[in-house]
Amino acid sequence: MPTVSSEELAAAAGVNSAKLRKDFSYLGSYGTRGVGYDVEYLVYQISRELGLTQDWPVVIVGIGNLGHALANYGGFASRGFRVAALLDADPAVVGSTAAGLPVRHMDELEEIVASQHVSIGVITTPPGAAQQVCDRLVEAGVTSILNFAPTVLTVPDGVDVRKVDLSIELQILAFHEQRKAGDEPTSGDSVLDRAPGPVRAAAAKLRRAAGGTAKSDAGKGKSGKGPDGDISAVMPA
Amino acid sequence: MPTVSSEELAAAAGVNSAKLRKDFSYLGSYGTRGVGYDVEYLVYQISRELGLTQDWPVVIVGIGNLGHALANYGGFASRGFRVAALLDADPAVVGSTAAGLPVRHMDELEEIVASQHVSIGVITTPPGAAQQVCDRLVEAGVTSILNFAPTVLTVPDGVDVRKVDLSIELQILAFHEQRKAGDEPTSGDSVLDRAPGPVRAAAAKLRRAAGGTAKSDAGKGKSGKGPDGDISAVMPA
DNA sequence: TAGATTGTTAATCGATTAACAATC
DNA sequence: TAGATTGTTAATCGATTAACAATC
Incomplete structure (x- = not known):
């Protein structure tokens, strides 16, 4: 299927075709009148605009069950997320392996963030450690934080935090x-x-x-x- | 603080006070003109309307890292969710303990759902097993499913599915x-x-x-x- | 009674969608 | 050219909010 019309896409998505065309128009004029949208080109343009064509190195801090689960999560790689490092403060955990990667000590954080240009950090520590870990991530240069700990984090301006509440x-x-x-x-x-x-x-x-x-x-x-x-x-x- | 005004609450929430009053009015008239809202009564009414005052037994199927993490998740209990059982199909996992609960075999599903009146099931299996587990949950009487597996589930009418995509x-x-x-x-x-x-x-x-x-x-x-x-x-x- | 604040109406604002000129 | 479909305008719809009568 090389091209698709706004009518077809709208039916598939369960939305109004005028709204779909209007939304697409915010990205630019990628359609052809009388023909429709070139599927491959459209997918590329939307992916690019959403940042899905980039490679995003992330660090995961706190390698308990949830950290493990995320390290193994298949959906990350397909969206351009690459686990740059798994980190933990517990010497008993450091040196073990999760998802084929070694768990490294928090002390290596700064070096990893700098050398691999990490801008996104994932916090899966216990709640008591989250703010401290967050501060250190920010200090190291991370500017986006995904927080799974049930703690509200305080960050300086310019840093984004999103909190995931599994319940x-x-x-x-x-x-x-x-x-x-x-x-x-x-x-x-x-x-x-x-x-x-x-x-x-x-x-x-x-x-x-x-x-x-x-x-x-x-x-x-x-x-x-x-x-x-x-x-x-x-x-x- | 026994009472609170819509103005104070709106400021705290970052919304318009008229909108807040209008929203509250959908739950009923729980305020007092010239005084405000009784905090305790308001909290109770909103909690009740959202179903947070009920006890919700849930089963978690698939006790890998993510199943473990959820079983340990502190936020569940405080919202009225009680883990009725942890289930897995793998004999190597059955009999082990997670979050203080024994992991039981999938074959016990039907009995557990019936005896403990479980209406909500959480799927944390590998993607390949998710639909099969889902079918069995539905057959057993579960009518709401929270799916962490990266699989789109098909369910009959009357069953709710929500899919969590961690990415x-x-x-x-x-x-x-x-x-x-x-x-x-x-x-x-x-x-x-x-x-x-x-x-x-x-x-x-x-x-x-x-x-x-x-x-x-x-x-x-x-x-x-x-x-x-x-x-x-x-x-x- | 005077001041405060709700619950609701009516005005405003913004989002959705029908319609259509442009054009492939 | 005739038919199809986009991109956009204008109309419609619904959500937000200012304003205020009701009333504590």
């Missing part, structure tokens, strides 16, 4: 479960249903989205899609 | 890194800047959001917040 998705599932069960004290209804007119309508809409069959893959039509179907809007950050 | 957040960081570096081939500018008028403005807005200091915690003012600051809008699902 967020479980909370979203539980929210839906609760609504599937319809086990509210009063007659199976949520407080939302006791609210007046427009609120009740919004509640019904929420319930349809929650009880629907929102799959993890896109393109199964429009039900459960869009802002109304995204219950994460009402979940805490 | 998504890394991709977002890399996207920002790319823009910090400003290392586009042509004079440090993105293709976005070569687009006409309104598009260039949107691109500049995106760059401000990307290059800004978006921290993982809320409440540091409005910069980098809101839809414009959420780069995930342009990331693939």
Whole structure:
């Protein structure tokens, strides 16, 4: 399939074709009127804009179960992420092997970051060590940090931090479960249903989205899609 | 602090107070005019609506590094999630202990789900086993599945699946890194800047959001917040 | 009563989408 | 040329927010 139309792509993604064309137009004019988009060229342009064509060396600090799991994670390599080093402060762990790489001591951090031009660090330490590790990463020159520790990190301006809370998705599932069960004290209804007119309508809409069959893959039509179907809007950050 | 006003809460959260009041109103009228919201009562009502006051037994299938890490994850218990069982198909793993719980054989799945009323299953198996495990969870009565395997699962209507891709957040960081570096081939500018008028403005807005200091915690003012600051809008699902 | 603050209406703002000129 | 499809404008839709009556 050498080319694809906005209509086809939009149908596959479950979105409006005008929105798709408009979104693409922000990247430039990569389509051909009367023909569509060249698939290979489009994939390249989008990949490039998202930074997926670059090689990103990362260090993982804290090689417990989660650090191990991430080191082995297949999805990293395919997105251009390369594990430059695994680091730990525990002498009992240093020297062992994970995902074919040796675990090195934290003291080597600065040298590794400098020599391999590492700009992204992943923190998988226990919560108590996270801020200290973060400070050291920043000091060494890392400017983006992915934090799996349940700790809110403080960083200087110019450094990005993203926090991954592994229980967020479980909370979203539980929210839906609760609504599937319809086990509210009063007659199976949520407080939302006791609210007046427009609120009740919004509640019904929420319930349809929650009880629907929102799959993890896109393109199964429009039900459960869009802002109304995204219950994460009402979940805490 | 027994009560709090929408103005205070909005300032702390970095949102508009009218929006906060409107959002709260969807849960009911829990405030008192001239006074504000009773903190304890509000926390309870929101927790209840989100399902955080319930106990949710979950099974974790696939006790490799990631399964181990999740079993040990402190955030689960505090959100009402209780690990009902750890399961694996590998006889070499069955019988070992993780997070103080014995790893049990997959053959016990059906009995555990039925007797402990498990409605949520977590899949941390290798990708090749995920669909098979998923089918069996569904057959056993599980209606919500959290999938960490890099596999798109097919489930019947009425079953919710959420897929966790551990590299998504890394991709977002890399996207920002790319823009910090400003290392586009042509004079440090993105293709976005070569687009006409309104598009260039949107691109500049995106760059401000990307290059800004978006921290993982809320409440540091409005910069980098809101839809414009959420780069995930342009990331693939 | 006077001051404070909610809950909600109405105005504003921005995002989505229908429509269509441009053009392959 | 006729048909197809993009890129963009203008209309529509929905979400956010200013404003304020209700009321503690």
